[in-house]
Amino acid sequence: MVNMACKLELLFTLALVLGTLCISHAGDADILSDFIVPMNTTIDGNFFTFTGMRVLLGGDFPTTFKVLKASMAEFPALNGQSVSYAVLQYPAGSVNPPHTHPRASELLFLLNGNLQVGFVDTTNKLFTQTLQAGDIFVFPKGLIHYQYNYDEKNSAIAVSAFGSASAGTASIPSSVFNTSIDSGILAKSFKTDVETIQKIKSGFVA
Template sequence: MAGLLPCATVAVLLLAILPSPSTAGDPDLLQDICVADLTSAVKVNGFSCKAAVTEDDFYFKGLAAAGNTSNTYGSVVTGANVEKVPGLNTLGVSMSRIDYAPGGLNPPHTHPRATEMVFVLQGTLDVGFITTGNKLYTKTISAGDVFVFPRGLVHFQRNSGESPAAVISAFNSQLPGTQSLATTLFAASPEVPNAVLTKALQVGTKEVEKIKSRLAPKKS
């Protein structure tokens, strides 16, 4: 019939207007600013906007000083996301500072909503990520270097030097989310059943219970 486009042409046009998975991220903003109202009970994909806005909603000085790395892993993450900087709401970006004691580890984890780029402030780190095909990409990076962890892929950083290390991380999400593999599996609430973990990890119940006891939240 005259005037109809060939199927192949229609398919190409559809692909052209669909959003590309490679550019997926936080939704585009629809106004200049939408400072997060962190006290609101309204649940949206992000945060509702508050009416009274000040310069301090766009300000945060928490990344200036090193964090306390006196913990099990010897590392600490200080986030500068929408929960700390309400002005980031709808802007699709955030940052973090990560500090590492000598030998400190930021254990294997994922960011389901963002790609991460780290810039090394000081020290030397062994970093890496694992693809869904179980291919490990790893590199040793030092002060001034940059490394990228693709969105959603398991990754880690370890201080391989004898002095403290630190990085600044940038994300293409106002709240990238962090899912640590060990904590997710062994410290979930309610608990992941032992039968699931023993079969998945090919270990015994005693080993599972031992790990759970170490990762369980501390009772106050």
């Protein structure tokens, strides 16, 4: 009887551990319906259509790096669908600064121009590549990465797909220098002085 109780306790413990592991590795939750409808929303073809990218057609190219997103925030029909898009526009010489997407990997398809791209893994190894139009590059989930249009004369444009309706973006420079982290702490962390940190912070003031 005692032996059976021990076995049941062991099985219950294993089930808890496995359940915790599954939760910790989950992406978007699976849904139990075809799609999720927000309250007070009319469902027809319009609900499943996103027109926010129309501004790209015939519009002026931006003078600084710009991202147009089609994520759950902009396109509610994506809720529960585990997918989202972004169109990235890189003027000549511009950069998409180091950042992460905590909830999704990113698959970038370069439509036009050239880009230098890279990401850093958890052992601090840097993986880089120079992309030409037609190339695809994957940025693994949660890892710090960047894109740089090194061409000083020509722009570039890319489309990124994400394995989440809400991939999230954490900009490393902005998260570090455009928040209320104490300048003294940052100075010690970056092995520099407070004056240097404050100069960097001033560059983020609108």
